[in-house]
Amino acid sequence: MRSKLSILFLVACCATAAMAEPLANAAKQWGQWRGPTANGVAGHGTPPVTWSEAENVRWKVEIPGHGLSTPIVWGDTVYLQTAISTDPAAMAARKKEAKARRKDRGRRGRGRSPSVPGESYQFVVLALDRHTGKTLWQKTVHEAVPHEGSHRDGSLAPASPITDGEHVYAFFGSRGLYCLTMTGDVVWEKKLGTMKTRNGFGEGSSPALFGKTLVINWDHEGDSFIVALDKETGAEIWHRSRDEITSWSTPLIISDGVKPVVIVSATKRVRAYDLATGDTIWDIGGLGVNCAPSPVVSSGLVYAMSGYHDPALLAIRYAGARGNLTGSDALAWSTTQGTSYVPSPLLYDGILYFLQKNAGILSCVDAKTGKPHYDQQRLDNLGGVYASPVGADGRIYIAGRNGTTYVLKHGASFEVLAVNKLKERFSASPSVVGSDIYLRGEKHLYRIGRE
Secondary structure, three states: OHHHHHHHHHHHHHHHHHHHHHHHHHHOOEOOOOOOOOOOEOOOOOOOOOOEOOEOEEEEEEOOOEOOOOOEEEOOEEEEEEEEEOOHHHHHHHHHHHHHHHHHHOOOOOOOOOOOOOOOEEEEEEEEEOOOOOEEEEEEEEEEOOOOOOOOOOOOOOOOOEEOOOEEEEEOHHHOEEEEEOOOOEEEEEOOOOOOOHHHOOOOOOOEEEOOEEEEEEOOOOOEEEEEEEOOOOOEEEEEEEOOOOOOOOOEEEEOOOOEEEEEOOOOOEEEEEOOOOOEEEEEOOOOOOOOOOOEEEOOEEEEEEOOOOOEEEEEEOOOOOEEOOOOOOEEEEEOOOOEOOOOOEEEOOEEEEEOEOOOEEEEEEOOOOOEEEEEEEOOOOOOOOOOOEEEOOEEEEEOOOOEEEEEEOOOOOOEEEEEEOOOOEOOOOEEEOOEEEEEEOOEEEEEEOO
16 A cells, blocks of 8 residues: 555655646746746846946847837747738838828827838737847748738737747737748647727737636727637637727736736726636726737736826736626726826836836836835836836846847846847847847847856
8 A cells, every 4th residue: 555655755745746847937937928927027037237349249130020019938949920021112112101291290199100001011920049049940921912001110920929839829910810830830820800909009919828827908989898719729719899999919827826827918897707717707887098018917906007098007916806806905006197108018036017008118116015116217218118127037137129228237226237238129029038138129039148
Protein backbone atom coordinates (compact mmCIF):
# COMPACT_ATOMS: atom_id res chain seq x y z
CA MET A 1 0.00 0.00 0.00
CA ARG A 2 2.80 2.38 0.94
CA SER A 3 4.51 1.57 -2.36
CA LYS A 4 1.33 2.45 -4.32
CA LEU A 5 0.94 5.71 -2.40
CA SER A 6 4.56 6.58 -3.14
CA ILE A 7 4.02 5.97 -6.83
CA LEU A 8 0.85 8.08 -6.82
CA PHE A 9 2.68 10.87 -4.98
CA LEU A 10 5.50 10.75 -7.51
CA VAL A 11 3.05 10.89 -10.42
CA ALA A 12 1.28 13.85 -8.83
CA CYS A 13 4.59 15.66 -8.33
CA CYS A 14 5.58 15.03 -11.94
CA ALA A 15 2.21 16.27 -13.18
CA THR A 16 2.49 19.41 -11.06
CA ALA A 17 5.99 20.03 -12.36
CA ALA A 18 4.84 19.47 -15.93
CA MET A 19 2.09 22.06 -15.44
CA ALA A 20 4.39 24.52 -13.70
CA GLU A 21 7.09 24.42 -16.37
CA PRO A 22 5.08 26.00 -19.22
CA LEU A 23 3.62 28.55 -16.78
CA ALA A 24 7.10 29.52 -15.63
CA ASN A 25 8.25 29.67 -19.24
CA ALA A 26 5.30 31.89 -20.21
CA ALA A 27 6.19 34.32 -17.42
CA LYS A 28 9.53 34.92 -19.12
CA GLN A 29 7.95 35.63 -22.54
CA TRP A 30 5.82 38.47 -23.87
CA GLY A 31 3.09 36.36 -25.43
CA GLN A 32 0.22 38.84 -25.48
CA TRP A 33 -0.87 42.45 -25.35
CA ARG A 34 0.31 43.90 -22.00
CA GLY A 35 2.72 41.08 -21.28
CA PRO A 36 2.76 37.80 -19.34
CA THR A 37 0.43 38.95 -16.54
CA ALA A 38 -1.61 41.38 -18.69
CA ASN A 39 -0.65 44.36 -16.51
CA GLY A 40 2.38 45.70 -18.41
CA VAL A 41 5.05 44.17 -16.16
CA ALA A 42 7.94 41.95 -17.24
CA GLY A 43 8.82 40.29 -13.94
CA HIS A 44 11.95 38.68 -15.39
CA GLY A 45 12.97 41.61 -17.58
CA THR A 46 16.25 43.50 -17.18
CA PRO A 47 16.35 45.94 -20.13
CA PRO A 48 18.85 48.81 -20.39
CA VAL A 49 18.29 52.24 -18.87
CA THR A 50 19.92 54.26 -21.65
CA TRP A 51 20.10 54.01 -25.43
CA SER A 52 20.38 56.03 -28.63
CA GLU A 53 20.85 55.33 -32.33
CA ALA A 54 24.53 54.75 -31.48
CA GLU A 55 24.15 52.97 -28.12
CA ASN A 56 22.53 49.67 -27.10
CA VAL A 57 20.67 49.15 -30.41
CA ARG A 58 21.23 45.45 -31.05
CA TRP A 59 19.39 45.69 -34.35
CA LYS A 60 16.96 47.90 -36.25
CA VAL A 61 14.91 46.49 -39.13
CA GLU A 62 12.37 48.03 -41.45
CA ILE A 63 8.87 46.57 -41.18
CA PRO A 64 6.80 46.54 -44.39
CA GLY A 65 3.44 48.30 -44.37
CA HIS A 66 2.01 49.84 -41.25
CA GLY A 67 0.72 48.50 -37.94
CA LEU A 68 0.32 49.52 -34.33
CA SER A 69 0.37 46.10 -32.72
CA THR A 70 2.72 45.34 -29.87
CA PRO A 71 5.35 42.79 -30.92
CA ILE A 72 4.94 39.55 -29.03
CA VAL A 73 7.98 37.42 -28.24
CA TRP A 74 8.12 33.69 -27.64
CA GLY A 75 11.37 31.78 -27.46
CA ASP A 76 13.67 33.03 -30.20
CA THR A 77 10.95 34.63 -32.33
CA VAL A 78 9.22 38.01 -32.51
CA TYR A 79 5.72 38.05 -34.06
CA LEU A 80 3.84 41.11 -35.25
CA GLN A 81 1.03 42.17 -37.60
CA THR A 82 1.02 44.69 -40.42
CA ALA A 83 -1.13 45.93 -43.32
CA ILE A 84 0.67 46.46 -46.63
CA SER A 85 -0.84 48.62 -49.37
CA THR A 86 -0.66 47.11 -52.85
CA ASP A 87 -0.50 50.64 -54.28
CA PRO A 88 1.89 52.75 -52.15
CA ALA A 89 1.56 55.74 -54.52
CA ALA A 90 -2.22 55.85 -54.01
CA MET A 91 -1.76 55.59 -50.26
CA ALA A 92 0.76 58.46 -50.24
CA ALA A 93 -1.55 60.65 -52.36
CA ARG A 94 -4.49 59.97 -50.03
CA LYS A 95 -2.43 60.91 -46.97
CA LYS A 96 -1.32 64.14 -48.65
CA GLU A 97 -4.93 64.97 -49.52
CA ALA A 98 -6.05 64.23 -45.95
CA LYS A 99 -3.36 66.50 -44.54
CA ALA A 100 -4.47 69.33 -46.82
CA ARG A 101 -8.11 68.87 -45.81
CA ARG A 102 -7.23 68.99 -42.12
CA LYS A 103 -5.30 72.20 -42.68
CA ASP A 104 -8.21 73.78 -44.58
CA ARG A 105 -10.82 73.02 -41.94
CA GLY A 106 -8.62 73.69 -38.92
CA ARG A 107 -9.33 71.68 -35.81
CA ARG A 108 -12.95 70.89 -36.69
CA GLY A 109 -13.27 67.20 -37.43
CA ARG A 110 -9.63 66.68 -36.62
CA GLY A 111 -8.59 63.04 -36.47
CA ARG A 112 -11.44 61.66 -38.56
CA SER A 113 -10.84 59.53 -41.60
CA PRO A 114 -11.61 61.73 -44.65
CA SER A 115 -11.72 58.88 -47.13
CA VAL A 116 -11.83 55.13 -47.48
CA PRO A 117 -8.75 53.50 -49.06
CA GLY A 118 -9.39 52.68 -52.69
CA GLU A 119 -6.55 50.19 -53.04
CA SER A 120 -6.32 46.70 -51.62
CA TYR A 121 -4.20 45.77 -48.62
CA GLN A 122 -2.41 42.59 -47.67
CA PHE A 123 -2.96 41.65 -44.04
CA VAL A 124 0.26 40.04 -42.90
CA VAL A 125 1.77 38.19 -39.95
CA LEU A 126 5.54 38.50 -39.64
CA ALA A 127 8.01 36.37 -37.69
CA LEU A 128 11.51 37.69 -37.00
CA ASP A 129 14.53 36.08 -35.42
CA ARG A 130 14.76 37.64 -31.98
CA HIS A 131 18.55 37.73 -31.97
CA THR A 132 19.24 39.04 -35.48
CA GLY A 133 16.04 40.73 -36.69
CA LYS A 134 16.05 38.53 -39.79
CA THR A 135 12.61 37.74 -41.23
CA LEU A 136 11.91 34.03 -40.70
CA TRP A 137 8.58 34.04 -42.51
CA GLN A 138 5.93 36.44 -43.79
CA LYS A 139 2.37 35.19 -44.23
CA THR A 140 -0.39 37.08 -46.02
CA VAL A 141 -3.58 35.77 -44.44
CA HIS A 142 -6.01 38.02 -46.31
CA GLU A 143 -6.14 40.65 -49.04
CA ALA A 144 -8.99 43.13 -49.49
CA VAL A 145 -9.98 46.71 -50.18
CA PRO A 146 -10.91 48.05 -46.71
CA HIS A 147 -14.54 49.09 -46.26
CA GLU A 148 -13.47 51.80 -43.80
CA GLY A 149 -10.40 53.89 -43.04
CA SER A 150 -8.98 54.73 -39.63
CA HIS A 151 -8.01 57.61 -37.40
CA ARG A 152 -5.23 59.73 -38.92
CA ASP A 153 -2.84 58.26 -36.31
CA GLY A 154 -4.36 54.80 -36.61
CA SER A 155 -3.72 51.70 -38.66
CA LEU A 156 -5.52 48.92 -40.50
CA ALA A 157 -3.49 46.46 -38.38
CA PRO A 158 -3.89 47.77 -34.81
CA ALA A 159 -4.47 44.55 -32.86
CA SER A 160 -1.69 42.57 -31.21
CA PRO A 161 -1.27 38.84 -31.81
CA ILE A 162 -1.35 36.35 -28.95
CA THR A 163 0.34 32.97 -28.50
CA ASP A 164 0.31 30.00 -26.16
CA GLY A 165 3.64 28.77 -27.49
CA GLU A 166 1.90 26.25 -29.76
CA HIS A 167 0.03 28.58 -32.13
CA VAL A 168 -0.10 32.27 -32.96
CA TYR A 169 -3.55 33.90 -33.12
CA ALA A 170 -3.69 36.99 -35.34
CA PHE A 171 -6.82 39.15 -35.30
CA PHE A 172 -7.41 41.61 -38.14
CA GLY A 173 -10.94 42.57 -37.08
CA SER A 174 -13.20 42.78 -40.11
CA ARG A 175 -10.57 40.87 -42.09
CA GLY A 176 -10.79 37.86 -39.80
CA LEU A 177 -9.15 35.86 -37.02
CA TYR A 178 -6.37 33.44 -37.97
CA CYS A 179 -4.72 30.56 -36.12
CA LEU A 180 -1.20 29.87 -37.39
CA THR A 181 1.47 27.41 -36.46
CA MET A 182 4.66 28.86 -35.02
CA THR A 183 6.16 28.41 -38.49
CA GLY A 184 3.45 30.31 -40.36
CA ASP A 185 0.95 27.76 -41.65
CA VAL A 186 -2.71 28.71 -41.28
CA VAL A 187 -4.57 26.08 -39.22
CA TRP A 188 -7.99 27.74 -39.27
CA GLU A 189 -9.61 31.10 -39.93
CA LYS A 190 -12.86 32.72 -38.94
CA LYS A 191 -14.73 35.79 -40.18
CA LEU A 192 -16.84 37.55 -37.56
CA GLY A 193 -18.44 40.28 -39.66
CA THR A 194 -17.80 43.85 -40.78
CA MET A 195 -17.24 46.56 -38.21
CA LYS A 196 -18.43 50.15 -38.49
CA THR A 197 -16.51 52.18 -35.95
CA ARG A 198 -17.39 55.49 -34.31
CA ASN A 199 -16.26 58.45 -36.47
CA GLY A 200 -14.46 55.98 -38.72
CA PHE A 201 -11.65 55.81 -36.15
CA GLY A 202 -10.89 52.17 -37.02
CA GLU A 203 -10.63 48.97 -35.03
CA GLY A 204 -8.35 48.10 -32.13
CA SER A 205 -9.27 45.41 -29.59
CA SER A 206 -6.92 42.40 -29.33
CA PRO A 207 -7.86 38.77 -28.51
CA ALA A 208 -7.66 37.29 -25.01
CA LEU A 209 -6.75 33.66 -24.34
CA PHE A 210 -7.29 31.40 -21.33
CA GLY A 211 -6.81 27.65 -21.43
CA LYS A 212 -8.54 26.44 -24.59
CA THR A 213 -10.73 29.51 -25.03
CA LEU A 214 -10.17 32.61 -27.18
CA VAL A 215 -12.32 35.67 -26.49
CA ILE A 216 -13.03 38.47 -28.99
CA ASN A 217 -14.90 41.65 -28.12
CA TRP A 218 -16.74 43.29 -31.04
CA ASP A 219 -18.10 46.69 -29.99
CA HIS A 220 -19.01 48.97 -32.91
CA GLU A 221 -21.79 51.14 -34.33
CA GLY A 222 -23.87 48.10 -35.19
CA ASP A 223 -24.86 44.93 -33.38
CA SER A 224 -22.10 44.62 -30.80
CA PHE A 225 -21.21 41.28 -29.23
CA ILE A 226 -18.61 39.23 -27.40
CA VAL A 227 -17.73 35.72 -28.53
CA ALA A 228 -15.76 32.78 -27.13
CA LEU A 229 -14.08 30.35 -29.53
CA ASP A 230 -12.32 27.01 -29.23
CA LYS A 231 -8.66 27.83 -29.82
CA GLU A 232 -7.99 24.49 -31.52
CA THR A 233 -10.78 24.68 -34.13
CA GLY A 234 -12.24 28.20 -34.09
CA ALA A 235 -15.66 26.73 -33.27
CA GLU A 236 -17.99 29.04 -31.38
CA ILE A 237 -18.46 28.18 -27.69
CA TRP A 238 -20.83 31.04 -26.87
CA HIS A 239 -21.94 34.38 -28.30
CA ARG A 240 -23.53 37.25 -26.32
CA SER A 241 -25.02 40.49 -27.62
CA ARG A 242 -23.79 43.73 -26.04
CA ASP A 243 -25.63 47.02 -25.68
CA GLU A 244 -22.54 49.08 -26.53
CA ILE A 245 -21.11 51.52 -29.05
CA THR A 246 -17.54 51.32 -30.34
CA SER A 247 -14.86 50.51 -27.78
CA TRP A 248 -11.24 49.54 -28.28
CA SER A 249 -10.47 47.86 -24.95
CA THR A 250 -9.03 44.33 -24.92
CA PRO A 251 -10.79 41.79 -22.65
CA LEU A 252 -9.07 40.64 -19.46
CA ILE A 253 -9.51 37.05 -18.26
CA ILE A 254 -8.97 36.35 -14.55
CA SER A 255 -10.11 33.98 -11.82
CA ASP A 256 -12.59 35.42 -9.33
CA GLY A 257 -11.63 32.74 -6.81
CA VAL A 258 -14.24 30.32 -8.13
CA LYS A 259 -13.99 30.31 -11.92
CA PRO A 260 -12.45 32.14 -14.88
CA VAL A 261 -14.13 35.45 -15.68
CA VAL A 262 -13.90 37.74 -18.72
CA ILE A 263 -13.89 41.46 -17.89
CA VAL A 264 -14.56 44.04 -20.60
CA SER A 265 -14.44 47.83 -20.24
CA ALA A 266 -16.84 49.85 -22.40
CA THR A 267 -18.83 53.08 -22.55
CA LYS A 268 -22.07 52.00 -20.90
CA ARG A 269 -20.89 49.29 -18.51
CA VAL A 270 -17.89 47.34 -17.32
CA ARG A 271 -19.07 43.75 -17.49
CA ALA A 272 -17.84 40.40 -16.18
CA TYR A 273 -18.79 37.23 -18.06
CA ASP A 274 -18.49 33.60 -17.02
CA LEU A 275 -15.79 32.24 -19.36
CA ALA A 276 -17.48 28.83 -19.59
CA THR A 277 -21.05 29.99 -20.35
CA GLY A 278 -20.95 33.66 -21.38
CA ASP A 279 -23.47 34.57 -18.68
CA THR A 280 -23.09 38.06 -17.22
CA ILE A 281 -21.90 37.81 -13.61
CA TRP A 282 -21.77 41.51 -12.72
CA ASP A 283 -21.69 44.92 -14.33
CA ILE A 284 -21.08 48.50 -13.28
CA GLY A 285 -21.48 51.92 -14.94
CA GLY A 286 -19.22 54.92 -14.72
CA LEU A 287 -16.87 55.07 -17.72
CA GLY A 288 -17.08 57.51 -20.63
CA VAL A 289 -17.20 57.26 -24.43
CA ASN A 290 -14.35 56.08 -26.67
CA CYS A 291 -13.21 53.56 -24.09
CA ALA A 292 -9.76 52.27 -25.11
CA PRO A 293 -7.60 51.36 -22.06
CA SER A 294 -7.62 47.69 -21.11
CA PRO A 295 -8.48 46.73 -17.52
CA VAL A 296 -5.83 45.41 -15.11
CA VAL A 297 -6.19 43.46 -11.88
CA SER A 298 -4.39 42.91 -8.57
CA SER A 299 -5.17 41.97 -4.94
CA GLY A 300 -8.91 41.57 -5.37
CA LEU A 301 -9.45 44.77 -7.39
CA VAL A 302 -9.98 45.26 -11.10
CA TYR A 303 -9.19 48.69 -12.53
CA ALA A 304 -11.16 50.01 -15.50
CA MET A 305 -10.49 53.36 -17.16
CA SER A 306 -11.63 55.84 -19.79
CA GLY A 307 -10.13 59.23 -20.58
CA TYR A 308 -11.96 61.03 -23.39
CA HIS A 309 -15.27 62.67 -22.41
CA ASP A 310 -16.34 61.88 -18.83
CA PRO A 311 -12.95 60.49 -17.78
CA ALA A 312 -13.00 57.91 -15.00
CA LEU A 313 -10.98 55.26 -13.20
CA LEU A 314 -12.91 52.61 -11.25
CA ALA A 315 -11.38 50.23 -8.69
CA ILE A 316 -13.87 47.35 -8.42
CA ARG A 317 -13.97 44.57 -5.81
CA TYR A 318 -14.79 41.51 -7.89
CA ALA A 319 -14.60 38.55 -5.47
CA GLY A 320 -18.16 37.29 -4.98
CA ALA A 321 -19.61 40.22 -6.95
CA ARG A 322 -22.99 39.62 -8.58
CA GLY A 323 -25.51 41.74 -10.47
CA ASN A 324 -25.51 45.52 -10.89
CA LEU A 325 -22.70 46.98 -8.78
CA THR A 326 -23.36 50.65 -9.61
CA GLY A 327 -23.64 52.65 -6.40
CA SER A 328 -22.60 49.70 -4.22
CA ASP A 329 -19.63 49.20 -1.92
CA ALA A 330 -18.09 46.98 -4.62
CA LEU A 331 -16.57 50.23 -5.87
CA ALA A 332 -13.51 50.51 -3.63
CA TRP A 333 -12.49 53.92 -4.98
CA SER A 334 -12.67 56.02 -8.12
CA THR A 335 -11.28 59.20 -9.67
CA THR A 336 -11.93 61.42 -12.66
CA GLN A 337 -8.50 63.07 -12.59
CA GLY A 338 -5.63 62.46 -15.01
CA THR A 339 -6.98 59.30 -16.69
CA SER A 340 -5.82 57.91 -20.03
CA TYR A 341 -7.60 58.12 -23.38
CA VAL A 342 -5.57 55.56 -25.38
CA PRO A 343 -2.74 54.15 -23.18
CA SER A 344 -3.64 51.39 -20.75
CA PRO A 345 -2.50 51.70 -17.13
CA LEU A 346 0.53 49.94 -15.68
CA LEU A 347 0.00 48.00 -12.44
CA TYR A 348 3.32 47.25 -10.76
CA ASP A 349 3.73 45.92 -7.19
CA GLY A 350 0.66 47.64 -5.81
CA ILE A 351 1.25 50.91 -7.64
CA LEU A 352 -0.94 52.10 -10.52
CA TYR A 353 0.59 54.36 -13.17
CA PHE A 354 -1.48 56.14 -15.82
CA LEU A 355 -1.15 59.05 -18.25
CA GLN A 356 -3.53 61.95 -18.74
CA LYS A 357 -5.39 61.78 -22.06
CA ASN A 358 -2.67 61.06 -24.66
CA ALA A 359 -0.13 63.37 -23.07
CA GLY A 360 3.08 62.94 -21.14
CA ILE A 361 1.43 63.74 -17.80
CA LEU A 362 1.87 60.86 -15.37
CA SER A 363 -0.01 59.98 -12.18
CA CYS A 364 1.16 57.34 -9.70
CA VAL A 365 -1.29 56.12 -7.04
CA ASP A 366 -1.59 53.45 -4.38
CA ALA A 367 -3.61 50.73 -6.08
CA LYS A 368 -5.54 49.70 -2.94
CA THR A 369 -6.63 53.15 -1.83
CA GLY A 370 -6.25 55.45 -4.84
CA LYS A 371 -4.16 57.83 -2.74
CA PRO A 372 -1.69 59.67 -5.01
CA HIS A 373 2.03 59.17 -4.58
CA TYR A 374 2.46 61.90 -7.17
CA ASP A 375 -0.18 63.48 -9.33
CA GLN A 376 -0.11 64.61 -12.98
CA GLN A 377 3.66 64.92 -13.21
CA ARG A 378 4.69 66.38 -16.56
CA LEU A 379 7.14 64.49 -18.80
CA ASP A 380 8.47 67.09 -21.21
CA ASN A 381 9.03 66.57 -24.94
CA LEU A 382 7.31 63.21 -25.43
CA GLY A 383 5.30 64.44 -28.43
CA GLY A 384 2.11 62.76 -27.23
CA VAL A 385 1.68 59.19 -26.00
CA TYR A 386 -0.37 56.33 -27.44
CA ALA A 387 1.88 53.51 -26.18
CA SER A 388 1.10 51.98 -22.80
CA PRO A 389 3.82 52.17 -20.11
CA VAL A 390 5.68 49.01 -19.15
CA GLY A 391 7.60 48.04 -16.02
CA ALA A 392 10.71 45.91 -15.50
CA ASP A 393 13.57 45.61 -13.02
CA GLY A 394 12.34 48.44 -10.80
CA ARG A 395 11.87 50.85 -13.68
CA ILE A 396 9.05 52.36 -15.74
CA TYR A 397 9.37 52.84 -19.52
CA ILE A 398 7.14 55.34 -21.36
CA ALA A 399 7.56 55.71 -25.14
CA GLY A 400 6.40 58.87 -26.92
CA ARG A 401 5.32 59.64 -30.46
CA ASN A 402 8.41 61.75 -31.20
CA GLY A 403 10.89 58.93 -30.51
CA THR A 404 11.57 59.85 -26.88
CA THR A 405 11.36 57.20 -24.15
CA TYR A 406 11.38 58.16 -20.49
CA VAL A 407 12.85 55.73 -17.98
CA LEU A 408 11.65 56.36 -14.40
CA LYS A 409 12.40 54.76 -11.08
CA HIS A 410 9.53 52.55 -9.94
CA GLY A 411 8.12 53.66 -6.62
CA ALA A 412 6.30 56.35 -4.70
CA SER A 413 8.79 59.12 -5.53
CA PHE A 414 9.15 60.65 -8.97
CA GLU A 415 12.67 60.16 -10.32
CA VAL A 416 13.81 60.31 -13.95
CA LEU A 417 16.64 57.86 -14.68
CA ALA A 418 17.04 58.59 -18.39
CA VAL A 419 15.47 60.29 -21.41
CA ASN A 420 16.34 58.35 -24.56
CA LYS A 421 15.84 59.50 -28.16
CA LEU A 422 15.56 57.53 -31.40
CA LYS A 423 14.82 58.58 -34.99
CA GLU A 424 11.33 57.09 -35.04
CA ARG A 425 7.75 57.70 -33.92
CA PHE A 426 6.40 55.19 -31.38
CA SER A 427 2.70 54.50 -31.01
CA ALA A 428 2.88 50.74 -30.35
CA SER A 429 3.49 49.66 -26.77
CA PRO A 430 6.94 48.26 -25.89
CA SER A 431 7.63 44.59 -25.14
CA VAL A 432 10.27 43.41 -22.66
CA VAL A 433 11.89 39.96 -22.66
CA GLY A 434 15.07 39.16 -20.77
CA SER A 435 17.60 41.95 -21.18
CA ASP A 436 15.86 43.36 -24.27
CA ILE A 437 13.14 45.92 -24.91
CA TYR A 438 11.45 45.86 -28.32
CA LEU A 439 10.18 49.18 -29.68
CA ARG A 440 8.01 49.20 -32.78
CA GLY A 441 8.04 52.50 -34.63
CA GLU A 442 6.11 53.64 -37.67
CA LYS A 443 8.76 52.20 -39.98
CA HIS A 444 11.22 50.14 -37.92
CA LEU A 445 11.38 47.62 -35.12
CA TYR A 446 14.22 48.12 -32.64
CA ARG A 447 15.78 45.57 -30.35
CA ILE A 448 17.37 47.54 -27.49
CA GLY A 449 19.75 45.60 -25.24
CA ARG A 450 23.11 45.90 -23.58
CA GLU A 451 25.98 45.13 -25.88
